Amino acid sequence: MSDRLVRIEEHRWLGDKRSFVVHDQDNVCDKAVLDDIAAAESWLTFGPDTSVEARNRGYKVCPACAAKSAD
């Protein structure tokens, strides 16, 4: 999982508190998105670490990440 950011590497689902979009670090749409979230320190992780939990918290799964995971 080398694409994952170091400080949040134990989590798969990474929410952006600014946009309420959650990205899938295992199928990330664009690494730059993660870098941007990290730079802004605007991430939120979920427990349990699932897309269902993210949705329950009001986050929307990133369509670009979802498209990659469907490949």
Ligand SMILES: [Zn+2]
């Ligand atoms: Zn994404």
